[in-house]
Every structure is written in C-alpha cells, then in structure tokens.
Amino acid sequence: MTTTPSADTVPTAAALALGDDALVLSHRLGEWAGHAPVLEEEVALANIALDLLGQARVLLSMAGDEDELAFLREERAFRNLQLVEQPGGDFAHTIARQLYFSVYQHLLYDRLASGDGPFAPLAGKAVKEAAYHRDHAEQWTLRLGDGTDESHTRMQRAVDALWRFTGEMFQPVEGIDGIDWPRLESVWREAVEDVLGRATLTVPDGPRSGAWRAGAGRQGLHTEPFGRMLAEMQHLHRSHPGATW
Amino acid sequence: MATAAARDTAGSPTAFDAPAGPVGTEAFQRAFDAAVAADERIEPRDWMPDAYRATLVRQIAQHAHSEIIGMQPEANWITRAPSLRRKAILMAKVQDEAGHGLYLYSAAETLGVSRDELLDKLHAGRQKYSSIFNYPTLAWADVGAIGWLVDGAAITNQVPLCRCSYGPYARAMVRICKEESFHQRQGYELLLALSKGTPEQHAMAQDAVDRWWWPSLMMFGPPDDESQHSAQSMAWKIKRHSNDELRQRFVDICVPQAESLGLTLPDPDLRWNEERGHHDFGAIDWSEFWDVLKGNGPCNEERLSRRRTAHEEGAWVREAAAAHAAKHSNDTTGATRA
Numbered sequence: 001m002t003t004t005p006s007a008d009t010v011p012t013a014a015a016l017a018l019g020d021d022a023l024v025l026s027h028r029l030g031e032w033a034g035h036a037p038v039l040e041e042e043v044a045l046a047n048i049a050l051d052l053l054g055q056a057r058v059l060l061s062m063a064g065d066e067d068e069l070a071f072l073r074e075e076r077a078f079r080n081l082q083l084v085e086q087p088g089g090d091f092a093h094t095i096a097r098q099l100y101f102s103v104y105q106h107l108l109y110d111r112l113a114s115g116d117g118p119f120a121p122l123a124g125k126a127v128k129e130a131a132y133h134r135d136h137a138e139q140w141t142l143r144l145g146d147g148t149d150e151s152h153t154r155m156q157r158a159v160d161a162l163w164r165f166t167g168e169m170f171q172p173v174e175g176i177d178g179i180d181w182p183r184l185e186s187v188w189r190e191a192v193e194d195v196l197g198r199a200t201l202t203v204p205d206g207p208r209s210g211a212w213r214a215g216a217g218r219q220g221l222h223t224e225p226f227g228r229m230l231a232e233m234q235h236l237h238r239s240h241p242g243a244t245w
Numbered sequence: 246m247a248t249a250a251a252r253d254t255a256g257s258p259t260a261f262d263a264p265a266g267p268v269g270t271e272a273f274q275r276a277f278d279a280a281v282a283a284d285e286r287i288e289p290r291d292w293m294p295d296a297y298r299a300t301l302v303r304q305i306a307q308h309a310h311s312e313i314i315g316m317q318p319e320a321n322w323i324t325r326a327p328s329l330r331r332k333a334i335l336m337a338k339v340q341d342e343a344g345h346g347l348y349l350y351s352a353a354e355t356l357g358v359s360r361d362e363l364l365d366k367l368h369a370g371r372q373k374y375s376s377i378f379n380y381p382t383l384a385w386a387d388v389g390a391i392g393w394l395v396d397g398a399a400i401t402n403q404v405p406l407c408r409c410s411y412g413p414y415a416r417a418m419v420r421i422c423k424e425e426s427f428h429q430r431q432g433y434e435l436l437l438a439l440s441k442g443t444p445e446q447h448a449m450a451q452d453a454v455d456r457w458w459w460p461s462l463m464m465f466g467p468p469d470d471e472s473q474h475s476a477q478s479m480a481w482k483i484k485r486h487s488n489d490e491l492r493q494r495f496v497d498i499c500v501p502q503a504e505s506l507g508l509t510l511p512d513p514d515l516r517w518n519e520e521r522g523h524h525d526f527g528a529i530d531w532s533e534f535w536d537v538l539k540g541n542g543p544c545n546e547e548r549l550s551r552r553r554t555a556h557e558e559g560a561w562v563r564e565a566a567a568a569h570a571a572k573h574s575n576d577t578t579g580a581t582r583a
Contacts, residue, residue: 033320037559046340147565245328
C-alpha cells in the first residue's frame with residue numbers, strides 16, 4: 001500500500017506507526033509511577049508519559065477508534081518501534097531509551113511540522129513537547145554518564161544494550177513522504193554522539209539492529225516483553241466487551 | 246536544626262508586631278497569641294512557640310507523606326486503565342499528587358526541617374501517613390471510589406486549612422484544594438459511568454463504594470473525645486473544625502451524591518434526622534482504625550516497603566546528580582540543574 005497523503009486520505013499505516021510509538025512508550029513510562037528515584041522525576045516521567053499519550057490519542061484517532069486500536073489489537077498488529085517497547089530496566093535504561101527516541105522524534109516532528117502533510121498540525125504541537133523530552137533525557141544522560149563511577153557504568157551499559165534497536169527508526173515509514181531518512185539518521189547520530197561524548201560515554205559500536213532485521217517492529221514483529229505488556233494493558237478492557245468507561 | 250530564637254535575631258520583618266527586647270520572652274508569646282487571635286498569618290521568620298512549630302512539622306509532613314504514599318493505590322491501575330481517556334486522567338492525577346507532595350515538603354521546610362530528613366522518618370516508620378492508603382485497590386472502580394470518597398473527605402478536611410494560621414501551609418492548601426476538587430469530580434464521573442454501564446460495571450462500582458465508605462469516614466480521625474491534638478490545634482487556628490463536625494459534614498454531602506450515582510452506602514443506620522438537620526449514621530469500627538494506624542492494615546507493609554525500595558534503588562541516581570552538579574558547579578552551560 002502506497003498512499004499519497006491528501007486532505008481526505010489519512011495515511012493509516014503512518015498514523016499507526018507514530019501513534020503506537022507514543023502509546024507504547026507512554027505506557028512504559030507510566031510503569032514508573034511510584035517508583036522514581038526522586039519526587040521531581042515522578043512528576044517529570046508522568047509528564048512525558050502524558051504528552052506521549054496525548055499524541056497517541058490524536059494519531060490513533062486519525063486511523064480509527066483510539067480505544068479499539070489500543071485495546072483490541074494483538075501484538076502482531078502493533079506498528080511501534082521495538083525500542084519503545086523495551087522494559088524500563090533501571091533508571092539508566094529508561095533514560096537511554098528516552099534519549100534515543102526523543103532525539104529521533106524531535107527531529108522527525110520538526111520536519112513533519114514544517115511540511116503540509118496530514119501530520120503537520122499534530123507535529124507542530126508535539127515538536128515542542130519532544131524538545132522538552134529531549135532536553136530532559138540529555139540532561140540526565142550527562143548527569144549519569146558524568147556523575148559517579150557507578151552511574152557511569154550503568155549508563156554505558158544502558159546505551160550499549162539499547163543501541164541495537166536504534167537502526168529501526170530510520171526505515172522509511174509507509175505513508176510519510178518528504179523525509180530524507182538517511183539524512184535524518186546522520187543528524188540523529190551526530191546529536192546522540194555529541195551528548196554521549198559530553199557525558200564521557202563511549203558511542204556503542206555494535207550493530208544497530210538485532211537478530212530481527214531493522215524495521216521489524218514496524219512490520220508487527222516485536223520482542224517478547226511486549227506481549228506481556230499488552231496483556232496487562234488490555235486485560236480489563238477485553239474483559240468487558242462493548243462496555244464504555 | 247537552628248532554634249526558633251536564632252532565626253529571629255536578624256531583626257527580620259514579621260507579620261505581627263514583634264515586641265522589643267530579647268526574642269522568645271513572654272512578650273513574644275503574647276504578640277503571637279494576639280496575631281493568631283486577629284486571624285493574622287504566621288510566616289516562616291516570625292517567632293512562634295516551639296510546640297506550634299513541632300505540631301506543624303508533624304502535620305505537614307504527615308500530609309506530604311500521604312500524598313506520596315497515596316500515589317501507590319492509584320498507580321496500581323495506570324497500566325490497566327480501560328480507556329486511553331481514563332488512563333490520561335489517572336496519570337495526570339498521580340502526577341498532581343507528586344506535585345502536592347513537593348508543595349507540602351516545601352511548606353514543611355520553611356519550619357527548619359529538610360525533605361530528606363522527613364523522608365527518612367517516613368521510611369523508618371517514625372512519621373505517619375493517612376491510614377486510608379493502607380487499603381488495596383482491587384478493581385478499576387476503586388479508582389473512582391478513591392476520587393469520590395477519599396478525595397472528597399480530604400477536601401472536606403483541607404478546605405478549612407486554606408485559612409490555617411501558618412501562611413505557607415495555608416497557601417499550599419489553596420493550590421492543592423483546587424486540584425483535589427477536580428480529581429474528586431473526575432472520580433464521581435468515573436463511578437457514574439460504571440453505575441450507568443453494564444450490570445457487571447454497576448456491581449463493580451457498588452463493591453468499591455462498599456469497601457471504601459467506612460475507611461473514608463475514618464479519615465477525619467478519632468472521635469473528638471479521643472483526639473489528642475485537636476484542642477491545641479484549634480486554639481492555634483491550625484484546625485478550624487473538630488473531627489466529628491467535619492465527618493458529619495462529609496456524610497451530609499455524600500448521601501445525595503450517592504443517590505444521584507445510583508449507588509447505596511453500606512450503612513443500615515444511615516437516615517435523615519429532621520431534628521438535627523443532619524444524617525445519623527452507624528458506629529465506626531474504631532478497632533479497625535487503630536489496627537491500621539498501628540501498622541496492621543491490609544497494605545501497610547507493602548506501601549512502606551515499596552516506598553523504601555524506590556528510595557533505595559534511586560540512591561545511585563541522586564548520588565550521580567549530586568556528583569555531576571559538584572563537578573560542574575562552575576559551568577555556565579546548563580547541565581547542572583539537578
């Protein structure tokens with residue numbers, strides 16, 4: 001399916017891809033509620049989760065009914081990046097995941113916002129949120145990377161562990177036109193390398209995709225923890241078919 | 246901790262007319278009493294009796310701790326919320342609670358204690374939090390019951406605190422009460438949707454109200470004749486109404502709301518008393534209240550242990566932030582905003 005976005009054609013595949021990224025990462029951040037290392041981070045992580053959930057609701061509504069799409073699809077039908085479904089791990093893993101994604105989302109939405117495609121209005125609002133998320137992730141990468149020996153070790157482990165999921169972000173998303181993906185990738189890499197360098201961290205040198213080929217999440221091929229995440233997320237909704245909440 | 250007197254020697258401005266002469270004398274006590282009697286606000290740099298300071302620290306800390314522990318029973322449902330709209334509302338609410346905790350710890354800090362010190366006391370079980378949060382959230386409807394009943398009781402308790410004699414606490418309460426009443430309406434609306442929904446949803450709502458009603462009434466504290474801090478707190482205008490007065494007000498508010506929700510309150514003795522102009526209600530099981538307060542409620546152990554774990558597991562993050570800030574204290578380029 002190759003669609004040219006126009007006013008009356010919502011590129012469903014693209015809305016799902018971007019919407020699922022936001023939905024799933026929001027859910028993962030929501031798991032931190034009550035567990036954050038400091039009260040200010042309870043507020044910040046919930047704030048970012050809420051921004052992402054707001055984006056997800058707009059995007060999923062472009063593709064259909066937000067609740068049907070969130071609660072009644074099985075994991076093979078989700079189009080999110082494998083990166084965002086990774087469990088939170090320790091705070092460093094959460095920050096590394098957030099750094100990789102928010103830099104990507106900020107760059108992508110910045111480009112979408114300046115275009116005239118169907119995602120421009122959403123991206124125009126969301127790019128401001130993404131800039132804030134990116135700043136938050138960068139500041140914490142610096143604090144953890146260039147903090148204590150322990151935090152440095154943990155942060156390095158986290159950026160290494162998630163590196164293999166980052167290649168997927170630059171596979172062209174069906175239904176999004178006008179993005180120079182290779183260029184987006186090099187700008188992303190430059191930005192991330194700059195932050196990691198200032199954080200006294202080593203840029204990982206492993207492959208940027210895992211056993212799955214890059215782009216697998218966008219094809220509905222996910223990692224094992226994702227199914228359990230969905231089971232928890234969807235259980236109540238599925239237990240009461242047709243109910244309104 | 247610096248003594249009250251030491252803080253006042255700088256000749257700082259006061260909300261009430263500080264007398265001449267050495268700080269802490271009877272003249273100061275009289276000026277303080279006069280300020281309280283005239284409904285003036287006591288501010289952080291004013292002289293105040295040590296017992297007034299200690300009572301406020303105890304109460305504000307307990308209030309702050311309740312916001313923080315109170316995140317847990319609701320956060321328990323964030324990952325399972327049944328619609329994206331409800332999930333957003335719940336996340337926003339839990340976030341607000343963390344924010345309320347921050348306001349309240351700040352208010353407590355104006356009295357010369359630190360947030361870290363208060364958190365340590367919470368973790369060591371030496372300061373309390375509201376006993377209501379030791380009850381489990383067993384179903385989605387509990388999120389609504391907490392909003393309607395628990396936040397409703399909190400608001401009934403807290404609105405008078407907006408006029409409390411200690412300025413920083415009163416001002417924190419103004420901000421908190423605005424957000425709390427919003428949460429309370431959202432909880433009511435959640436229960437209404439369930440009550441008018443499928444039979445299963447209605448039953449879920451009724452079951453939640455059945456489980457949360459009595460614990461909510463206990464939130465007002467022991468009966469007036471058993472409340473050890475009440476008389477002094479009322480004299481200081483920290484407290485404006487007695488526990489039993491506020492409890493009665495809450496019951497009178499809830500009865501018609503339960504009717505419009507289409508739900509019943511689990512009290513066979515609940516009925517309108519024309520003579521008193523209030524609802525009579527059944528006896529509260531105070532043995533349960535004291536048990537929960539002593540740490541033997543359904544979730545006391547889990548709540549405290551979760552809080553301690555979050556704090557302990559976060560230690561390396563806080564140490565990293567401090568180390569980074571120390572290394573970069575002379576930077577001019579950000580990254581030091583720990």
